[in-house]
Structure formats: C-alpha cells, structure tokens
Amino acid sequence: xxxxxxxxxxxxxxxxxxxxxxxxxxxxxxxxxxxxxxxxxxxxxxxxxxxxxxxxxxxxxxxxxxxxxxxxxxxxxxxxxxxxxxxxxxxxxxxxxxxxxxxxxxxxxxxxxxxxxxxxxxxxxxxxxxxxxxxxxxxxxxxxxxxxxxxxxxxxxxxxxxxxxxxxxxxxxxxxxxxxxxxxxxxxxxxxxxxxxxxxxxxxxxxxxxxxxxxxxxxxxxxxxxxxxxxxxxxxxxxxxxxxxxxxxxxxxxxxxxxxxxxxxx
Numbered sequence: 001x002x003x004x005x006x007x008x009x010x011x012x013x014x015x016x017x018x019x020x021x022x023x024x025x026x027x028x029x030x031x032x033x034x035x036x037x038x039x040x041x042x043x044x045x046x047x048x049x050x051x052x053x054x055x056x057x058x059x060x061x062x063x064x065x066x067x068x069x070x071x072x073x074x075x076x077x078x079x080x081x082x083x084x085x086x087x088x089x090x091x092x093x094x095x096x097x098x099x100x101x102x103x104x105x106x107x108x109x110x111x112x113x114x115x116x117x118x119x120x121x122x123x124x125x126x127x128x129x130x131x132x133x134x135x136x137x138x139x140x141x142x143x144x145x146x147x148x149x150x151x152x153x154x155x156x157x158x159x160x161x162x163x164x165x166x167x168x169x170x171x172x173x174x175x176x177x178x179x180x181x182x183x184x185x186x187x188x189x190x191x192x193x194x195x196x197x198x199x200x201x202x203x204x205x206x207x208x209x210x211x212x213x214x215x216x217x218x219x220x221x222x223x224x225x226x227x228x229x230x231x232x233x234x235x236x237x238x239x240x241x242x243x244x245x246x247x248x249x250x251x252x253x254x255x256x257x258x259x260x261x262x263x264x265x266x
Contacts, residue, residue: 008041008051008073026077031056033081034069039096039152041073044131045103049073050082052093052107057084062121067091067112070105070129082133087112089137090125095152095200097129098161100173104130106138106161108149113140123147126163126171138175141165145177151200151250156229157207164197164211168227181233199250201227205257210236212247212261221245222263241266 008026029035034053041049049072056066067085070093085091090109097105106128113122124147126139141147146165153161153171161171168181196216201209208228217223217238222245224237239245244263251259 008037008049008077008079026075027073027079029053029056031066033057033079034071035066038094042097042099042105044072044099044105046131047075048131049075050097050105050131052095052097054092054094057081058086060087063087063091063111068093068109070097070107070133070135072131082131083129083135085109085112087122089113089135090127091122094150098153098155100128100155100161101159102173104128106153106173108152108163108165110148110150113137114142119143119147124149124165126153126161126175126177128173136175138173139171139177145169145179150198154201154203154209156203156209158229162201162209162229164200166196168197168201168209168211168231168233170229180229180231181227198248202251202253202259204253204259210251210253210259212250214246214248219245221266222247224251224259224261239263239266 035056036054038054041051043049053069057069059066070083072080091112092110094110097107100106109125111121113125115122123141125137127137129135146167149165151164153163156162167179170178170180197211198214201211204210208226210226213223219240221239223235226234244266246264248264251261
C-alpha cells in the first residue's frame with residue numbers, strides 16, 4: 001500500500017446562489033500523523049469531528065506504511081492525533097467510528113491483534129476510544145469469533161453494537177462478543193469469503209439489521225439479507241446481473257421504511 005497524504009475539507013453551499021459551493025481545506029495529513037483516510041467523519045457530542053486513517057503513524061516491517069490513527073479535527077481545522085495503532089492493539093482501521101450512548105466512540109481495525117503462524121498481521125479488533133484518546137481494545141478476532149472486519153459498528157436499540165467480520169456479531173460496551181449469525185452455503189450459496197458482507201449493518205424500524213454481501217446468493221452475484229438480534233438470518237434478494245451485482249456498500253433506510261442501495265455492476 002502506498003503512503004498518500006490526504007486532507008480534511010469543508011464544503012459550504014451558498015443559500016442565496018443555487019449551485020455555488022466553496023471547498024475549504026481544513027487540514028492535511030503528513031504520514032506521521034496519519035494517511036489514507038478512507039472513511040467518513042462523525043461528529044461528537046462536543047461538536048468536533050472524529051475519524052480514522054487507514055495507514056500512517058507507527059510503522060514496522062509488517063506495516064511499512066504505518067498502522068493507522070484516530071484523530072479529532074475542529075471546525076476551524078485544528079487537527080489532533082488521538083491514537084496511533086501499534087499492531088498488538090489493532091492496525092488498518094478502514095471504517096468510520098460509531099458514537100456510543102456514553103459519548104465515547106467505537107470502531108474496528110481490519111488487522112492487528114492476535115497473530116499466529118498463519119495470520120502474521122493479526123485478524124482485527126473492536127475498540128473503544130474516548131475523546132481524550134484513551135483506547136481500550138474490546139475484542140481480538142481469532143477466526144473462531146470472526147476475522148478482518150472492514151466495516152464499522154451499528155448501535156442497536158438495546159445499546160449494544162453490531163457488526164460484520166466473517167460473521168455477524170454483537171459486542172457490548174464492555175467487550176462481551178456474541179456471534180449472532182454465521183455464513184454457510186445454505187444462506188448465501190457461496191463457500192468463498194467474498195460471500196461475506198463487506199459493508200456494515202443498517203438498523204431497520206423493526207429492530208432487525210439489514211445488509212448486503214459482495215457475492216453469494218443464488219447466482220453468486222451478491223445478496224441483501226435481514227438478521228434479527230436472536231440470529232435469524234433471511235436472504236431477501238439475490239442479485240442476477242439484470243438487477244445488479246457485487247454490492248460493496250451498505251443500505252440506507254428511507255423515510256418510507258424501505259431500504260436503498262447501490263450495486264457496483266449489473
């Protein structure tokens with residue numbers, strides 16, 4: 001992975017002139033304080049914005065481009081690096097943070113954590129981070145309970161967090177992880193890992209979670225599924241190329257109670 005300098009920007013739309021926008025660069029990353037920020041920002045209760053960078057920060061032989069950071073940026077562009085990942089506590093966060101009911105943020109790292117001879121870079125983590133940068137690793141993935149989460153967490157109506165990592169899991173704010181559902185040929189018709197969700201879950205009005213898979217489904221071109229908090233998994237739609245295929249992004253809940261999304265192909 002190449003090390004790239006990225007920036008945080010502000011887009012301002014003029015109310016008096018339709019179509020007129022101004023982009024203002026708030027801050028730029030320089031590698032040592034982060035690089036390759038691929039996820040969106042989330043606003044905290046203090047009015048500041050918080051985010052992750054996929055690389056930059058601390059480097060080693062396994063992660064020569066850096067292991068990623070967590071940062072805070074104010075509306076006037078003051079950037080504060082809150083945390084530098086260091087492999088054992090996670091590496092490569094690719095998703096946005098999720099604001100918890102306690103005012104802290106919760107997230108995932110795609111790599112880092114527990115390693116062994118087969119998984120030298122670790123299988124990912126779930127973490128909690130306070131606004132002052134204090135980070136607590138809540139979960140170390142180890143294949144048996146999931147691995148390589150690429151998406152962030154979704155806060156459920158019960159106050160727990162839900163996510164995807166080769167499984168659908170629930171994690172409490174104190175780090176108790178429960179596997180809600182696992183994938184198999186019977187529910188996604190694809191034994192390959194791409195049948196797993198790449199995106200996060202969306203909470204529906206019924207309290208269930210809805211998501212997408214990159215592949216899998218009847219035609220191995222992706223699917224839309226519903227999962228309840230007790231683990232009942234239902235495939236709602238299998239893509240067939242004519243109606244789309246290979247869904248990378250998650251779903252958005254509309255005001256009409258239906259879900260909307262995009263497919264990469266088809």
